[in-house]
Amino acid sequence: MQDQYQRNIGYMRISVTDRCNLRCQYCMPHGMQWLEHSQILTYEEIVRLARIAITLGIRRFKLTGGEPLVRHDLVGLVSQLSSLEGCEQVTLTSNGILLAEQAEALAQAGLQAVNISLDTLDRAQYKAITGQDALDKVLESIQASLQAGLKVKINTVLLQENESQLVRLASLAQNQPVDVRFIELMPIGSGAQGRGLSPHKARKRLKQHWPDLADVQEKRGNGPAHYQASAGLQGRIGWIEAVSHTFCNECNRIRLTSTGQLKPCLCYEHGMDFRALLRGGASDEELAAQMRQLIFEKPKAHCFEDAGQITEHRQMVQIGG
Numbered sequence: 001m002q003d004q005y006q007r008n009i010g011y012m013r014i015s016v017t018d019r020c021n022l023r024c025q026y027c028m029p030h031g032m033q034w035l036e037h038s039q040i041l042t043y044e045e046i047v048r049l050a051r052i053a054i055t056l057g058i059r060r061f062k063l064t065g066g067e068p069l070v071r072h073d074l075v076g077l078v079s080q081l082s083s084l085e086g087c088e089q090v091t092l093t094s095n096g097i098l099l100a101e102q103a104e105a106l107a108q109a110g111l112q113a114v115n116i117s118l119d120t121l122d123r124a125q126y127k128a129i130t131g132q133d134a135l136d137k138v139l140e141s142i143q144a145s146l147q148a149g150l151k152v153k154i155n156t157v158l159l160q161e162n163e164s165q166l167v168r169l170a171s172l173a174q175n176q177p178v179d180v181r182f183i184e185l186m187p188i189g190s191g192a193q194g195r196g197l198s199p200h201k202a203r204k205r206l207k208q209h210w211p212d213l214a215d216v217q218e219k220r221g222n223g224p225a226h227y228q229a230s231a232g233l234q235g236r237i238g239w240i241e242a243v244s245h246t247f248c249n250e251c252n253r254i255r256l257t258s259t260g261q262l263k264p265c266l267c268y269e270h271g272m273d274f275r276a277l278l279r280g281g282a283s284d285e286e287l288a289a290q291m292r293q294l295i296f297e298k299p300k301a302h303c304f305e306d307a308g309q310i311t312e313h314r315q316m317v318q319i320g321g
């Protein structure tokens with residue numbers, strides 16, 4: 001459906017948990033309290049909301065978290081969502097720690113693509129950023145996902161620390177059909193204290209290595225990334241510049257948090273408590289009407305450039321990045 005600014009909203013990010021098996025510095029501070037299981041939407045509740053969203057034209061779903069694969073039987077949820085009439089796509093974003101062992105089953109259940117988060121190829125630095133010595137598992141997951149027939153994108157957050165790793169990371173696109181995307185650090189939660197690297201600086205580094213790297217007008221997924229290609233790379237290099245290049249006029253998404261809050265924009269805490277509506281006995285028609293209203297009123301733009309206006313004070317891991 002269209003919102004009040006005539007944007008087509010067709011994509012929902014669904015967070016299935018606030019828990020994670022990593023502690024990325026910019027996403028999850030130490031000492032966070034997990035939510036009780038009863039506070040998290042059940043798979044039945046998630047599937048019901050997805051079915052209603054489909055009736056409003058939202059047909060593509062991305063499972064996120066926290067780390068979605070720490071939740072029991074994610075394969076079962078993928079299977080239920082992908083079997084919904086009208087569902088066009090189910091994809092996943094994962095840190096890759098538990099993905100190698102589940103990639104085949106996820107693909108069989110109908111998963112089409114996976115974004116794997118990876119900020120460095122240096123083992124010690126990986127541990128420093130994420131808190132776990134688990135780089136090998138992520139690399140295994142990339143191969144297992146490709147073998148399972150999933151489309152694979154690597155997501156790298158641009159940090160001061162990983163500047164020297166950017167060419168190595170981009171080289172993952174060299175001999176395999178993998179896109180590598182660089183994401184500007186967003187001032188949400190711990191990200192506000194992080195030291196991000198400017199995409200401009202990062203692009204210059206890659207351009208030194210691949211001088212023919214040039215923009216391509218290709219749409220490769222649901223997100224706001226713009227892509228570049230080089231004859232030396234099989235996959236594409238993507239740039240997601242939420243802060244320095246606002247893409248709000250093309251925004252196509254809403255977010256469902258693990259506690260059932262439907263959020264129209266990442267930047268503002270505003271949203272609607274669908275868990276209360278579901279558990280209060282709302283009918284499908286009532287849920288659809290509330291969803292329609294919330295989407296219609298989606299804010300025009302985020303406010304990352306003016307930190308004082310940001311009203312979302314939760315961590316990314318709690319919202320579902």
Ligand code: SAM
Nearest residue numbers: 027065066067093094095117185186191316321
């Ligand atoms: N655990 C999964 C993962 O790491 O892919 C899914 C959830 S994680 C919150 C989703 C994505 O958000 C990851 O690619 C992560 O790097 C990114 N992210 C987290 N905090 C961020 C921030 N402050 N700015 C930009 N990206 C961020």
Ligand code: SF4
Nearest residue numbers: 020022024027066095
């Ligand atoms: Fe966990 Fe993903 Fe956040 Fe890292 S970015 S702490 S893997 S939720």
